[in-house]
Amino acid sequence: MSIKNYSQEELFKDGVRIDGRGANELRPIKLEVGVLSRADGSAYIEQGNNKILVAVYGPRELHPKHLARPDAAILQCVYRMATFSVDERKSPAPSRRELELSKVIRGALAPAIFLKNFPRSTIDVYIQVLQADGGTRCASITAASLALADAGVPMRDLVAACAVGKVNGTLVLDPNDVEDKLGEADMPLALMPRKKLITLLQMDGRMSKEEFLEACRMAINGCMEIYKLQRQALIKRYMVIREEYEGGEEEDA
Amino acid sequence: MTIYFRKRQIVLPGEVLAEGNRIKPGEGTFKEANKILSAVVGLAEVKGDTVFVVPLEGVYIPRPGDVVIGKIVNVKLTSWDVDILAPYLATLNPVNALGKQFDPIKNDLRRIYDVGDIIVAKILAFDRTQPPILTTKERGLGKLQGGRLVRMMPTRIPRLIGRRGSMINMIKKRTGCQIVIGQNGLIWISGKNIEDEELVVRAIRQIEREAHTSGLTDRIRALIYRNGKKEEDLNEH
Numbered sequence: 201m202s203i204k205n206y207s208q209e210e211l212f213k214d215g216v217r218i219d220g221r222g223a224n225e226l227r228p229i230k231l232e233v234g235v236l237s238r239a240d241g242s243a244y245i246e247q248g249n250n251k252i253l254v255a256v257y258g259p260r261e262l263h264p265k266h267l268a269r270p271d272a273a274i275l276q277c278v279y280r281m282a283t284f285s286v287d288e289r290k291s292p293a294p295s296r297r298e299l300e301l302s303k304v305i306r307g308a309l310a311p312a313i314f315l316k317n318f319p320r321s322t323i324d325v326y327i328q329v330l331q332a333d334g335g336t337r338c339a340s341i342t343a344a345s346l347a348l349a350d351a352g353v354p355m356r357d358l359v360a361a362c363a364v365g366k367v368n369g370t371l372v373l374d375p376n377d378v379e380d381k382l383g384e385a386d387m388p389l390a391l392m393p394r395k396k397l398i399t400l401l402q403m404d405g406r407m408s409k410e411e412f413l414e415a416c417r418m419a420i421n422g423c424m425e426i427y428k429l430q431r432q433a434l435i436k437r438y439m440v441i442r443e444e445y446e447g448g449e450e451e452d453a
Numbered sequence: 454m455t456i457y458f459r460k461r462q463i464v465l466p467g468e469v470l471a472e473g474n475r476i477k478p479g480e481g482t483f484k485e486a487n488k489i490l491s492a493v494v495g496l497a498e499v500k501g502d503t504v505f506v507v508p509l510e511g512v513y514i515p516r517p518g519d520v521v522i523g524k525i526v527n528v529k530l531t532s533w534d535v536d537i538l539a540p541y542l543a544t545l546n547p548v549n550a551l552g553k554q555f556d557p558i559k560n561d562l563r564r565i566y567d568v569g570d571i572i573v574a575k576i577l578a579f580d581r582t583q584p585p586i587l588t589t590k591e592r593g594l595g596k597l598q599g600g601r602l603v604r605m606m607p608t609r610i611p612r613l614i615g616r617r618g619s620m621i622n623m624i625k626k627r628t629g630c631q632i633v634i635g636q637n638g639l640i641w642i643s644g645k646n647i648e649d650e651e652l653v654v655r656a657i658r659q660i661e662r663e664a665h666t667s668g669l670t671d672r673i674r675a676l677i678y679r680n681g682k683k684e685e686d687l688n689e690h
Binding site for chain 1: 463465466467481483490492493494508509510511512514540541542581582608662663665666667668672
């Protein structure tokens with residue numbers, strides 16, 4: 201990676217981060233639902249410089265059949281990065297990291313889905329990172345949960361995800377690529393916001409116990425903010441069409 | 454009991470719809486403690502003491518009694534496999550196609566339905582443990598010939614039918630087309646000319662797009678009128 205080697209002081213000085221944000225500030229997020237017509241459900245997220253597309257298929261027939269569970273559907277996630285998504289061309293071959301993130305994202309989404317409703321079938325989530333700038337796993341989870349809702353997959357709740365990093369001894373919300381790579385710690389967290397149930401919690405780097413607890417609080421607050429945006433994005437899709445005919449009379453179906 | 458939504462409000466997964474002990478969770482909902490929550494994106498409604506959500510998205514999940522349109526994808530020795538655009542491949546047994554016993558030595562299933570044939574069938578049985586079983590024995594079921602097939606989102610089929618068939622009967626009457634609706638989202642249309650069929654397809658596309666809005670029947674009626682299909686034109690036939 202050819203990123204400039206910033207010192208910790210450059211990363212966080214006088215309450216301002218390298219990209220001009222405050223410590224407790226998310227990057228600008230744009231969410232769009234139903235962007236692909238061939239998929240059963242889809243979503244697109246831009247979080248800072250991250251650009252990620254998610255397609256959901258299913259529940260559908262599962263092949264090969266031996267993977268099927270007799271009592272529930274299985275959830276299959278595929279996280280892939282485009283060759284052009286990072287500074288230095290990423291090899292198109294599936295990497296160890298992609299495989300691991302696929303697994304981790306599956307684990308973060310599965311608790312929210314009523315898999316028991318569709319025995320012997322599969323729900324497939326395809327995540328394509330078009331541009332990466334740190335925190336792609338969280339952005340992927342946020343978008344994938346919208347795509348699942350768009351596919352009509354029954355869920356207990358949406359899943360929102362957000363990371364907290366540590367630079368220059370200060371906790372920062374939603375770290376970008378530079379802060380992630382040069383910072384002292386990084387802690388992604390995924391949340392089912394209604395009951396504040398955590399479905400993913402990872403950390404690398406070092407934090408004290410107090411820092412860790414504060415980081416959890418910050419991440420949860422970040423997730424709640426993202427959750428609001430998720431709800432808006434889902435509702436907007438239908439309200440746009442409904443508003444064209446606003447003031448309509450009572451229903452006939 | 455307390456209800457937290459307006460009639461036909463758009464609700465999202467995890468949204469609390471109602472609270473109380475006597476209220477029952479219907480389709481598209483689930484219960485947690487004494488709360489009823491939505492599991493899908495859809496329109497929330499109450500009927501009696503049941504709260505349910507009419508989904509706006511989703512694949513077709515077979516239900517006994519549904520009429521579906523499917524494609525024969527495999528002919529086995531004593532049964533057909535039918536693709537009904539559901540997570541499960543459906544099975545059609547000769548007993549349910551012929552109404553009599555079938556002898557694989559004397560007869561060939563391909564003479565009845567071959568791979569690629571499009572059939573209208575009814576779902577006889579389906580549960581968590583077995584694939585859906587079809588029948589084509591009743592009137593109006595069986596192989597489809599001619600016409601065209603249109604695919605629509607299965608969750609929006611109820612709007613195409615309308616209350617007690619009001620929408621579909623209006624479309625049939627005003628366009629003079631024969632229409633067969635499969636609950637799985639496939640619709641078969643056969644008209645006297647291409648223009649009539651195309652008008653039906655346009656109506657279907659508009660219903661699919663605007664399924665969650667009100668006053669839809671009137672707008673579809675207007676669409677058909679605009680395209681010169683007046684009632685008197687059709688009375689001549």
